[in-house]
Amino acid sequence: QLGRSLLDLSSFLPALSRPANHSRIFHAVMFDAGSTGTRIHVYTFIQGDSEPLPVLDNEMFHSVKPGLSAYADAPEVAGHTVRMLLKVAKKTVPRVDWKRTPLVLRATAGLRLLPAERAQALLDQIQLVFDESPFFVPDDGVSIMNGTDEGILAWVSLNFLTGHLKAQSKKTVGILDLGGGSTQITFLPTVRKTIEDAPAADFVARLDFLNTTFELYSHSYLGSGIMAARLSTLGALTTDESEWRVFRSSCLPGKFRDEWSFGGLVYRVSGEPGGPEGYKPCYQEVLKAVKGIIHQPYQLESGGVFYAFSYYYDRAVDAGLIDGLTGGTVQVRDFRKRAKEVCSDMTKNPPASPFLCMDLTYITCLLKDGFGFKDSAALQLTKKVNNVEASWALGAALDRFHELKIH
Numbered sequence: 269q270l271g272r273s274l275l276d277l278s279s280f281l282p283a284l285s286r287p288a289n290h291s292r293i294f295h296a297v298m299f300d301a302g303s304t305g306t307r308i309h310v311y312t313f314i315q316g317d318s319e320p321l322p323v324l325d326n327e328m329f330h331s332v333k334p335g336l337s338a339y340a341d342a343p344e345v346a347g348h349t350v351r352m353l354l355k356v357a358k359k360t361v362p363r364v365d366w367k368r369t370p371l372v373l374r375a376t377a378g379l380r381l382l383p384a385e386r387a388q389a390l391l392d393q394i395q396l397v398f399d400e401s402p403f404f405v406p407d408d409g410v411s412i413m414n415g416t417d418e419g420i421l422a423w424v425s426l427n428f429l430t431g432h433l434k435a436q437s438k439k440t441v442g443i444l445d446l447g448g449g450s451t452q453i454t455f456l457p458t459v460r461k462t463i464e465d466a467p468a469a470d471f472v473a474r475l476d477f478l479n480t481t482f483e484l485y486s487h488s489y490l491g492s493g494i495m496a497a498r499l500s501t502l503g504a505l506t507t508d509e510s511e512w513r514v515f516r517s518s519c520l521p522g523k524f525r526d527e528w529s530f531g532g533l534v535y536r537v538s539g540e541p542g543g544p545e546g547y548k549p550c551y552q553e554v555l556k557a558v559k560g561i562i563h564q565p566y567q568l569e570s571g572g573v574f575y576a577f578s579y580y581y582d583r584a585v586d587a588g589l590i591d592g593l594t595g596g597t598v599q600v601r602d603f604r605k606r607a608k609e610v611c612s613d614m615t616k617n618p619p620a621s622p623f624l625c626m627d628l629t630y631i632t633c634l635l636k637d638g639f640g641f642k643d644s645a646a647l648q649l650t651k652k653v654n655n656v657e658a659s660w661a662l663g664a665a666l667d668r669f670h671e672l673k674i675h
C-alpha cells in the first residue's frame with residue numbers, strides 16, 4: 269500500500285523539482301475550518317529515495333477569525349475568507365507546482381454543529397472557490413471531517429513532529445486537543461484493558477501506517493469544546509430562548525453583563541449579582557458539562573507524555589502558567605490552583621477575560637473528573653514543534669500521500 273502510493277507520487281512529480289540528489293520537493297495545502305477560526309497550512313515536504321516518510325521542510329501558517337459557521341447566513345463571505353487565505357498558498361508554492369499541489373479543506377466542530385443543509389451551503393461555496401483556483405482539488409477536497417479522524421490525525425502530527433513515528437521508536441505521545449466546539453483525546457494504550465473497557469462505538473481506532481497497526485484509544489466529544497462548554501455551563505446549549513434570556517453563572521464576575529457570540533448566535537450573559545461566585549459554585553456548574561459525558565479510560569498511559577494544545581495552551585498562557593512563545597510542562601494541579609486564584613476575587617481583581625475563571629475551571633474539571641488525570645499528571649503544553657503548528661492538519665496532509673488507513 270505504502271510503496272504504491274509513493275510510486276504514484278514520484279511519477280506525479282516532474283523532473284523540475286528533483287534536485288541532484290534525487291530527493292523530491294512537494295507541497296500540500298490544508299485548510300482547517302474550525303469553530304472559532306479558519307486556518308491555512310502550506311507544507312513543503314522533501315521526500316528522499318530511501319526513507320518511507322518525507323521530511324517536513326517548512327510550514328506557512330495563517331489564521332483568521334471567526335470560523336466559517338459565523339457566516340451560515342452569508343456563505344459567500346465564507347468563500348471570500350477562503351479566497352483571501354489562498355493568497356498565502358500562491359505566495360508560498362512556486363507557480364510551476366500549483367497544478368499538482370493538493371488543496372484540501374476539512375471542517376470540524378463548527379460545521380458539525382450546524383444543521384446539515386446550512387453546513388452544506390458553506391461547503392458548496394468553498395468548493396466553488398477551490399474549483400476556480402489553480403491548485404489540484406482532489407475529489408473529496410472539501411468536507412466535514414469526522415471526530416475520530418480529527419483525533420487520530422492530531423496524534424499522527426504530534427508523533428511525526430516529535431520523531432516518534434520512526435521505525436526504531438518504541439514510544440509514542442498522547443494528544444489532548446481542546447477546540448471551541450469539540451475536544452479530542454488520543455493515545456496508544458500500554459494496557460490491553462484500556463481497549464477492552466472502552467465503550468463499544470467510536471473509542472478505539474486502528475491506524476495502519478508504515479507497516480504497523482496502531483490500536484489507539486481515541487474519542488472526539490462534540491459539544492465539549494471550550495466555547496460549547498461555556499454554553500452548557502450557562503444552560504444555553506439546548507434552549508430556543510437564547511434571543512431574550514440572560515444566562516447567569518457563578519463563574520462570571522458578579523457585576524459582569526455583556527453579549528457573547530459563538531457559532532453565529534449572540535447570547536446575553538451575566539454573573540450572579542449578589543449571588544454565589546467563585547471556584548466552588550463554578551466547579552459544580554461546569555461539572556454538568558463533564559459528568560456522565562466524558563468517559564474515563566481504564567489507564568491514562570501512553571508510554572510517554574501527553575501533548576496538550578489549542579485552548580489548553582491559550583488558556584494556560586492567559587493564566588500566566590506558561591510563556592506564550594515557548595510553552596512548557598504544566599501539572600493538572602497547576603490548572604486547579606490558578607482556577608481557584610482567578611475565581612476567588614473576580615470582583616476586586618478582575619481577570620483579563622471575564623470568562624477566564626469559567627474556562628480554567630472547565631479545563632481542570634475536564635482533566636480530573638472527565639478523563640481522570642491525577643493532580644500530578646504533567647501535560648506538555650505546545651503550540652509549535654520545530655516551528656510547525658501542533659494540529660491535526662499535518663497528519664491530514666501526510667494522509668494524502670501515505671494513505672494512512674484508519675478503521
Ligand SMILES: Nc1ccn([C@@H]2O[C@H](COP(=O)(O)OP(=O)(O)O)[C@@H](O)[C@H]2O)c(=O)n1
Pocket residue numbers: 300301302303304305307335376377378446447448449450451493577578579582651657658659
Ligand atoms: N493550527 C491551529 C489550529 C487551532 N488552534 C487553536 O485551537 C483552538 C480552536 O479550535 P477550533 O476553533 O478549531 O475548534 P473546533 O472547531 O475544532 O472545536 C484555538 O485556541 C486556536 O487558536 C491553533 O492554535 N493552531
